[in-house]
Amino acid sequence: MRTIKLPDTIKLPTLLDPWDQQEPSGPDATGIYNFYRNLAEGDLTTTKCKDCGKMNFPPTMLCSNCLSNNLEWVKIPEEGELYAFSVMALGVPLIIDTYAPFVVAIARFGDYPENGVQISGIIFDSKYEELKIGDKVKWEVIEIQGPGEKKRYWYCFRKI
Amino acid sequence: MRNVALVAGGITKFGVREASWKDLVQEAGKAVFEDCPNLDRKDIDSLIVGASQPERWVYQTHVAPLVAELLGIDVRRVIARTEVACASGQAAIRYAWLSIATGLSDVALVLGVEKMNTKFMDVSQTCMVNVGNREFDGPNGFTAPPFFAMVAQRHMHEYGTTNEQLAMIRVKNAKYGALNPYAQFQKEVTVEKVLGSRMISPPLTLLDCSAMTDGAAAVILASEERAKELTDTPVWVLGGAQSVLHAHTVNQMGELSEWLGLREAAKEFYSLTKLEPEKIDIAEVHDCFTISEIIEYEELGFCKKGEGGKFIEEGQSYIGGKVAVNPSGGLLSNGHPLGATGIRQAWEVLMQFRGDVPKGRYVDGAKVAIAHNLSGMAQLHHIMGYSIEKPKELKFGR
Numbered sequence A: 001m002r003t004i005k006l007p008d009t010i011k012l013p014t015l016l017d018p019w020d021q022q023e024p025s026g027p028d029a030t031g032i033y034n035f036y037r038n039l040a041e042g043d044l045t046t047t048k049c050k051d052c053g054k055m056n057f058p059p060t061m062l063c064s065n066c067l068s069n070n071l072e073w074v075k076i077p078e079e080g081e082l083y084a085f086s087v088m089a090l091g092v093p094l095i096i097d098t099y100a101p102f103v104v105a106i107a108r109f110g111d112y113p114e115n116g117v118q119i120s121g122i123i124f125d126s127k128y129e130e131l132k133i134g135d136k137v138k139w140e141v142i143e144i145q146g147p148g149e150k151k152r153y154w155y156c157f158r159k160i
Numbered sequence B: 001m002r003n004v005a006l007v008a009g010g011i012t013k014f015g016v017r018e019a020s021w022k023d024l025v026q027e028a029g030k031a032v033f034e035d036c037p038n039l040d041r042k043d044i045d046s047l048i049v050g051a052s053q054p055e056r057w058v059y060q061t062h063v064a065p066l067v068a069e070l071l072g073i074d075v076r077r078v079i080a081r082t083e084v085a086c087a088s089g090q091a092a093i094r095y096a097w098l099s100i101a102t103g104l105s106d107v108a109l110v111l112g113v114e115k116m117n118t119k120f121m122d123v124s125q126t127c128m129v130n131v132g133n134r135e136f137d138g139p140n141g142f143t144a145p146p147f148f149a150m151v152a153q154r155h156m157h158e159y160g161t162t163n164e165q166l167a168m169i170r171v172k173n174a175k176y177g178a179l180n181p182y183a184q185f186q187k188e189v190t191v192e193k194v195l196g197s198r199m200i201s202p203p204l205t206l207l208d209c210s211a212m213t214d215g216a217a218a219v220i221l222a223s224e225e226r227a228k229e230l231t232d233t234p235v236w237v238l239g240g241a242q243s244v245l246h247a248h249t250v251n252q253m254g255e256l257s258e259w260l261g262l263r264e265a266a267k268e269f270y271s272l273t274k275l276e277p278e279k280i281d282i283a284e285v286h287d288c289f290t291i292s293e294i295i296e297y298e299e300l301g302f303c304k305k306g307e308g309g310k311f312i313e314e315g316q317s318y319i320g321g322k323v324a325v326n327p328s329g330g331l332l333s334n335g336h337p338l339g340a341t342g343i344r345q346a347w348e349v350l351m352q353f354r355g356d357v358p359k360g361r362y363v364d365g366a367k368v369a370i371a372h373n374l375s376g377m378a379q380l381h382h383i384m385g386y387s388i389e390k391p392k393e394l395k396f397g398r
């Protein structure tokens, strides 16, 4: 009987890798590659519309408020306020499951919604019990290592 | 526009099933055909399949033709698959209704199915982050439980809703679920049991959450003319509304305790159907988490904003109260196979109006029902209305 041999290990499917678009060293698979380049430089940024003034998040190539392509990159204010938080313990996305349980949060930076953003983030260094709505938080850039030699960047929140 | 009726329904047992996606399709298909002995399968001219992530959970795409093959149906008018995550089911009903009302289709089979319990549960769970923005909220672990936990936290913060009130939702839905032989969970619970169950994402415990479920449900819709030939007990479609308010990522959601999308869909629905919240006898609503049902009371207009907790505490959403909410046991008891849920809700309405449900969860004398199905992080809402009485005039516009 003919035998077909399958590989011993199967590569991490890209669909389970939330940062599959991010290659700070290139090639750039996304029009918003500046977002990832800026993260690599230590800055959490987004796009702001030069025509209507709306700060968008996530960054995009087109302002969804007025359809202008006239956008600029702006740094998200470093200090913000904790809006809501809970704990991720079960059913954690595979790529970050080794860190569970951890606090997941929504924080507001700048003057939301007029001129600011409301974004999600993980808080690694505080327990749920240590937090309350309205706490001051800041974002900080983190390095994602692997698989292999890959080095990419993301952000998390920290209570001030 | 032509009147459209639900003429038959079929459902599988919901739960962790030792059955494949295809097995579930055939099980629900057989059930719906058995429910409609006057129907020749050749009469079905349209098929709409509600399915959320078959590509991820069972690695199968192009599923509508597969369902046609599995059930031996030749489609000559409309065939499609709908995908709006947890609300894929009602979307399928909505488009079948639209197709029949406009005269394109005469008899449509609508089938919703999901196989969520797989050999690789970690992969299945990971796929849930794709419902939100996978590139921006996904890496932060934004699946439904922590997100709805934050919704609950904000509702408690703004309106003083309590853990006990959340638990009371589960107690009510478990009471009715215990009388539903198709439900994944058929046991009554107490407030203490809910509060004491395993913490998932505070303030939500295990019993505040619906489950990952395998299951399928099917209904047949028909034009007025065909409905008369197919059944003596049609259930008429009154109309529907659907909304998404420019929201997918957390940044666009504004205040988590305010479901403006549902408020807008409800306004549209009441305006199109000339209904008022007081006229609704049965509401099958999307209780993916206990907090969801509380906010739905408010946004659907059953009580004032912020008083959803009080509404359940006073027992107003029990059978015999102001409106019977989730007499099926809801998603909390039935489980939540994403693509099947919206169709299970319609199936429940059909069975209620026919009187084909066990005593104890039968809403006696009910004439008007709604089904509300939402998706993702409550970004999308739709509502459909059903009645035992034929509407005089069906209009899509105002």
Ligand SMILES: [Zn+2]
Pocket (backbone or CB within 6 Å): A049, A050, A051, A052, A053, A054, A063, A064, A065, A066, A067, A068
């Ligand atoms: Zn703009």
